[in-house]
Amino acid sequence: MKLQIAIDRVLLDEAKVLMQKLAPEADILEAGTSLIKDYGVTVLDDLKEEAGGAQLLGDIKTIDEGAYEFKQGFRHGADILTVMGASSIETLQKCYDVSEGCGKDMMIDLLECTPEKTSEIVHFPHAIYCLHTSVDQGATANPSGDVLAFKKAFPGVRRVAIAGGINLQTVAGLSAAAPEIVIVGSGITKANNPIDAARKFRRVMAETCKSSM
Structure with missing residues (x-):
């Protein structure tokens, strides 16, 4: 499992500091929707440098103008961009085509x-x-159950992420579900010590992965 840390609803300077500190603990660092709405998609340029070796996700939540918004997001440094599953098939296809052409990833928010x-x-x-x-x-009431039910309903889907109020207890229960990405926001960024909180999540995730083998 990969740990994605969402940074949102903070000033840009604070976002930069958080990203720099959390980069060693994250597989993916997310520039949240509100952060992008506050500063524009060009904020990804500012944050890319702070992401270090982690991938940078821009949670732009595209629902129309798919090709344009994805081209802009990738041009400004995102490795992954989000599009709403509620979008038209045409929008999703355009976002996917741009992602594939750029060698980047599309995340569909369901x-x-x-x-x-x-x-x-x-x-x-x-x-x-x-x-x-x-x-x-x-918070997500039963993330493990949600992932297992989704995989059963749609067995052809290879890549699944889970988000929404994830905590250490729910992460520990994800061994059977085994999503590719676990997304945590305030559970890390609003902790008294975000770095320590991120490390705790990583430890629990590592233990969870071992128990599923």
């Missing part, structure tokens, strides 16, 4: 997608499908 809609958009072989409980809804 927030509020019905099973029927999801079944229409699971044909992108390299895309990451993100099961996402919104901030307004609260």
